[in-house]
Amino acid sequence: MIEPFRTSTGSAVxxxxxxxxxxxxxxxAPEDAGWSQGADVAYLRELAAYWADGFDWPAQEAALNRLPRxxxxxxxxxxxxxxxRANAPAxxxxxxxxxxxxPDSFWRYTKVISLLTDPGAHGGDPADAFDVVVPDMPGYGYSDRPAGTPPDTIAVAGLWAELMRRLGYERFGAAGGDIGSGVSRYLALDHPGRVVAVHRMDAGLPVFLGDRADLAPEERDFLDGAAGWAAAEGAYAAMHRTKPQTAAVGLNDSPAGLAAWIVEKLRAWxxxxxxxxxxxxxxxxxxNVTIYWLTGTIGPAMRMYRVNGAIPPAQHARRVEVPSGFSLFPADLVRPPRPWLDRIANTVRVSEHARxxxxxxxxxxxxYAEELREFFRPYRSRSMSRP
Structure with a gap:
């Protein structure tokens, strides 16, 4: 059963x-530390003061409720x-x-939904319209917190395949970033007959199980750079993978602590x-932060890193044969070279963006919306009409 959904936060909350x-x-905080040792306490104090006395959550909630949820x-x-639904013929x-x-949810895509469903109203070609589905993974946003171990990216891909079938879509495109890049990857790997093409913002931190001597020089540089990034910036992920409940106690109790954990990443990434x-x-x-606070989802969101860390290495070595596109943005975590993208996927398009x-x-x-319109344009005839 599919039911309409909206939220209404009580004044006591x-x-x-x-x-x-x-x-x-x-x-x-050390004098002049700024963001160099993590969250900038002075900035967070200002943000918390605005959160307490200036931020209008009911207005933001009303805007989210205007989406078809x-x-x-x-x-x-x-x-x-x-x-x-697209503003276009079925x-x-x-x-x-x-x-x-x-650290996000369906929030990540709220700005692009109308650009994708109604491109004609935003300077695009009406023929490029999409029916857009944006789910919250279990334990994120307004999806329920799993009672036990959360599903990993492979299992979430299976849930999304079932969701699309339940909505009447046998053939569809998939796109994502961060953990969602992995979910989209497994949709293409495990449901290749249903995914017409897959677009990913990033390839995640790389996993390579072969002989480095077989790699191109730029691929070796990429792996070294990714390892350096993980050593300098990956402490959060190590915590999520190993002891997520320790951090969850403080983050689920302190809104200022929760903001520090999330906003530092919004800035750094x-x-x-x-x-x-x-x-x-x-x-x-x-x-974004208030969604985490109200739903109490920081703990289960972090625990997903733990279950993803247990995915068998052989799964990471699988190559995506579904037509794949990648967008490389200058401030993203890692920027894989073309030989690496060709190694991991049937890569038909790589776009490098200025901002x-x-x-x-x-x-x-x-x-981002224009990139999706252009990438998926050749694959539209392979999808089925919407119900």
């Missing part, structure tokens, strides 16, 4: 949030998703499922030149 923010026991149960998990609309990552509010407004930042980072659908929605 918001009063509790504001009280916690005002009562935050802030840590000291639904819930259904898949594999024992009650899943929240957006299902936005026979021309390409079904497209977009998969998010961490976006194309903002060190100023996070060049990439996101305060209201946009706090909408944008890890959250490109939110940072550069026009660029």
């Amino acid at each position: 918001l009063d509790d949030l504001r009280a916690r923010l005002r009562a935050t026991r802030w840590p000291d 639904y819930r259904t149960t898949l594999g024992g998990h009650r899943v929240h998703f957006v299902h936005a 026979a021309t609309a390409l079904p497209l499922i977009l998969s998010h990552g961490w 976006s194309d903002c030149g060190g100023d996070v509010e060049r990439a996101f407004t305060r209201d946009e930042i706090l909408t 944008g980072g890890h959250f490109a659908p939110f940072e550069q929605p026009q660029v």
Whole structure:
């Protein structure tokens, strides 16, 4: 059963949030530390003050409720998703499922939904319209928190294949970034007869099981660079993979702590030149963080790293044969070279963009939407009409 879904946050819940923010026991910080040792405490104090006394969550919630939102149960998990129909004849609309990552939710794609469903209204070709499906993974956003071990990316791909079938789409496109890149990859690997093409913002941190001597020089440089990034910036992921419950206790209890954990990544992974509010407004930042706070999903979201860490190595070595496209944004975590992308997938398109980072659908929605329109254009005839 598919049911319409909307939220309405009670005043007592918001009063509790504001009280916690005002009562935050802030840590000291080395003089002039800024963001060099993690979250900038001075910036977070300003953000928390605005969250408590200026941020209008009911207005943001109303905007989210204007999206066509639904819930259904898949594999024992009650899943929240957006299902936005194209402003186009049924026979021309390409079904497209977009998969998010961490630290976000369906929020990642809220700016591109209308650009994809109604390109004619935004300077594009109406023939490039999509039926857009944006689910929250179990344990993220408004999908329920799993009672036990959360599903890994392979299992989530299976849930999304079932979701698309339940919506009447036998053939569809898939796209994603971060963990959603892996979900989209497994959709293409495990359901190749249904996925017409797959677009990924990134290839994730690389896993290579072969002999490095077989790699091109730029591939070896890429692996070395990715390892360096993981050593310098990957402590969060090590915590998520190994001891997520330790961090979850504090992050689920302190909104300021939760903001520190998330906003530091929004800044570090976006194309903002060190100023996070060049990439996101305060209201946009706090909408993302408030979704985590209200749903209590920081713990299960982190635990997904643990189950993904247990995926057998052989799964990482599989090559995607479905036509694949990649978008490389200058401030993303890693930028794989073309030989690597050809190694891991049947790569038919690689686009390098002048601006944008890890959250490109939110940072550069026009660029991202146009990239999806162009990439999927040759594959539209391979999809089935929407129901």
